[in-house]
Amino acid sequence: MTRLENRLAGSLSDLRARFNRRIGFSENAWPRPTWPEEPQEALDRGSLDSLLASGVRRSVRRSILDSVAGTIKAELRAPTGIGWYGQHEAHWVAHYDAHRRIGVHFGHEVERQLDLWAETVRSCGWWWPRDDVCVLTERPVVVRTEPVPGSEYGEVRAHAADGPAIAYPDGWRAYAWHGTPVPAWVIEDVTAEAINTERNVEIRRCAVERLGWDGYIERAGLTFVARAPDPGNGDAELLLYDVPRAPGTIARRLLLTVNGSVERDGTRRRYGLSVPPWFDDPVDAAGWSYGLTGAQYTGLLRRT
Template sequence: MSTLPADRRTAEEAISGLYHLAGFPPPRFHWVTSPAAAMATVPPGTRPRSWKGLDHLSKWPLPARLNELVQRLWLQLDAQVRWGHGPMDELIKTRVRTSLSRSAERSVFIPIVLAHDAGTNWSRWYNTQCVSWIAHYDALRRAAGVVFATEQSRQLELWAIAARSCGWWWPQRDICVVSDRPVTMRTEVWGGNGEVRLHAPDGPAIRYTDGFDVHAWHGIQVPSWVITDPDVQRIDRETNIEVRRCAIERIGWPSYIEQARLWLIASAPDPGNPGTELRLYDMRKDTRVLLAINGSVERDGTRRQYGLTVPGYLPDPITAAGWTYGLSAEQYSQLARRT
C-alpha cells in the first residue's frame, strides 16, 4: 500500500529476472500512471489486437508460466518449512498471510476490479502478485530463522523486490506494462489481526496521478457523491442498499432523520444492549428503519450508531430488533447481550 514513487530501474531488473526464470528474454517496459490507464493503453510498437484479452491474463504465456513457477515455489518452500517449523508457520500464516490477503482484498485489489469494470473474470495472475504470500515466507526467514535453499530464496527475493518497487504489472512475451503506485492510499484498521480496509471520510481513499480514484466508506466502495456531497434526495434515489447506508452514515443518522423528516413510530430501552435505546422510524415504500447502537466497542472506544431497514409491518422496536436476529420480541428481550 505504499504511495512512494515507483523505483522503475529496480522493478525492471526484478521483473526481467522473473522473465528469465520463465524462459523468456527481458521485455521492453511500458509504464502507465494507473491500472485504469493500463486497461485503456495499447503500448507503443504493439498491434491493438495483441493487447486485448486482459480478462484472460492467466491464459497468456507469461502469466500462466509465472503462476506455475510460483505454485512450484510454494511447494518447495513449504517442504523446507515443515521440517521443524510447523507451529511457527501456522502462527505466521494466520497473523501475516491471511491478514494481508484479507487486507489486500479490501484495499489494493479494488482499483483492479474497477479498472476491469467489475464485471470480468478474475485472474490468478493478480493473486500471484499479491504481497501476502511473499510476506509469509519472508516473515519465516526473519522471525523463525528458516533458511531456504539458495535457488528458492533467489526466486522469493525477485518477487519481493518487484512488490516493493512498483504497482501492478502485465507481462507479454516482448513487452511488460507496469503501473505506477497511487499517490493516496487511506485505510482504517479493523478486525482482530490488524487487517485494514479502505476508508476516507473527506476525499478519495485511493488516488493516482492521472485522476483515477476510489472513494470508500469503511471498506465499501461508493460513488464519490457519498463522500463529497451526500444529501437526502440522492440517498432516496439510490437503489443500492449498501451505498444508501454508507451515505446516511456519512451524513449521520440523527441529521438524516431530521432532514428526511422520518416519523418516529416508537422507542424503547434495548434489552440486548443495556443503557441504550432502540428507535423505530417509518421510512418509505413499506419499509421502516431501526436505529440502534452497536453492542461492541470500536477501536476508538466509541459505539457506532447504525440503522437497519426492516419490513414496514413490524409494530415496535423490540419486535424489529428481534426480527433482525430471526427471533421473536420475547426471545430478543431475554438476550444477555448482543454484539
C-alpha cells in the first residue's frame, strides 16, 4: 500500500468513526443511537434511526455494493489492489447524508469531507489512487436489475435473462442470474453439455434454471426411472433419472426434488441431486442424501 493509499484509507476510517460516534451507530450492530437534542420531538427517534439503517444503508448496500459491485468483482480475473468503489459506495454516504438532512449536525469540516465523497459517488465508478497516478473508471452504461422478492425496502439484485446485467462503454460485460454472478454462456449459450461439465454448483443451478428443468432433461438425454411422493414435503414429488455416462466419468443418477423451504417470493425451488446409480427407489435416494435409509426418511414429519 502506498503512502497516499494509507493516508486516504486512514482519513476515511477516521471520518466514518466520527460520524458513527455522533449518531451512535456501530458498523457491526444496529443499536438505537444516542441522538443529539434536536427539535425532532414529534418523531420516534429509535424508529427513525431503524428506518435509516434498514431502508437506506442496508438496502442500498445490498442493491448496489453486494449485488451490482459483487457481480463486477466476480467477473474480474485478477486482483485489482486496494481501491474505492465510487458510485457503489453510495450506501454509507447516503446513510450519513440522510441523518444530516433530518437535522443532525456533524460539524463543518466533517460535512465538507462527506460532500467530497458524495461527489465521487455521483461522478465515477471504481478508482485507484496511487502516489504518481490516479486511475478512474467510467460508470457502467447498462445496469439491469430485478426486485428482490419479499424485500421490505425495495432492494434490487443484478439480473438479466437475455444479455449482460452490467456493461461498460468499452464493451466489458458481466452477467447475473437472479443476483448470482454467472459466466456469459449461462445467459447467451446455455447447453446441457456445458451444464454437465460445470464444477461450480451455484453456476450449474443457475444454468439449469435458465434452460428449465424440462428442457435440460430432454437435451441431456436423461432417462426416467421412477417417481414417488416426497415424505414430509407436502404434495411434492421425487423424480429419479438415469444420466448418460460420458467417457471418463462415473455412473450416476439424478434425483429431482423440491426444496422444503419456501423462497422469499412464496415459491419453492426445484433442484437436482447426484446420487449413486444403484438407487431405483427415489425415496431411498432422497434418504441417502441426508445420510438416512429410505425407511428413516419416510418417517420424517417435515424436511427443510
